Amino acid sequence: MEVAVIKYNAGNVQSVLYALERLGANAILTDDFERISTADKVIFPGQGEASTAMRYLKEKKLDLLIPELKQPFFGVCLGQQLLCEHSEENDTTCLGVFPVKVKRFQPESINEFKVPHVGWNSISDLRSPLFEGLNEDSFVYYVHSYYCELSEHTIASTNYVLDFAALMHKDNFYTMQAHPEKSGLVGERILQNFLNL
Template structure:
């Protein structure tokens, strides 16, 4: 199985590669269009800032390639947000796979809620093959200041200030706001489920 991890000048990529290695899967880190197009699975990880990341994607025509891919595709953290149509982070038009807006957390009470949302939090209202074998209230690890709105494509929710889309799915595109590679056995199961998708 050929797994491509998209290189786009975003952080946290190495820990994703290590997590895949622990599952017995060797992936290639690349921004080469042909390599990505021919991969059996594609993972789109990242930490960073939306407009800078979109600039990198556009310079390499990845913004045109990604929405047309047909193999199982997994966007993680910033990767989930960039799959949406628009991010409030520096007023950034994104890839438009999910007709969803990305918004900044606005804390109602700064004593109770801090931005960014950092640490362990649970997922609920879970459904679909990416979450097979997991129970509601499983905990995953977050680091983010922006969130994806709830929509018909939400396959799991998390509550922080309000409910938001923890994971999403549309056709062959799957995504997760938390970091599976930092989420212990739960994250390992989600990555393993993704690698088994047809």
């Protein structure tokens, strides 16, 4: 099985490649149309800023390719947010796979919640084959200042300031706001379950 990891100058890609290697997947980092189109699975990871990332995707015409892909696709962290319609981060129009808005956390009190949301938090209301072998309220590791609103496509939620979409699913597209590669055995299991789809 070949897994294409989309290269778009967003950070944190190397740790995803290591995680896939540990699971025995043949993963390649690429922005090549053909390699991405013909891969068995596609992973769209990344940390960074939405408008810069979208600019790179448009330069490479990947903004046209990604929404048309038919194989199992997994967007992680910034990769989840870019699959939505719009992000408040620099007023960015995103890929539009999910009819969902990405918003910045606005805590009522700065003493109560810090932004970015960094650290371990639980995922609840689990409803997807991605969670096979996992328990309700399993913990995953987050680093983000923006969140995806809840929608009919939410398959797990997390509470921080408010309830937000921890993971989403629509057709062949799956997403996760937390970092599976930093989330210990829970994150490893989610990645493995994605590879098993």
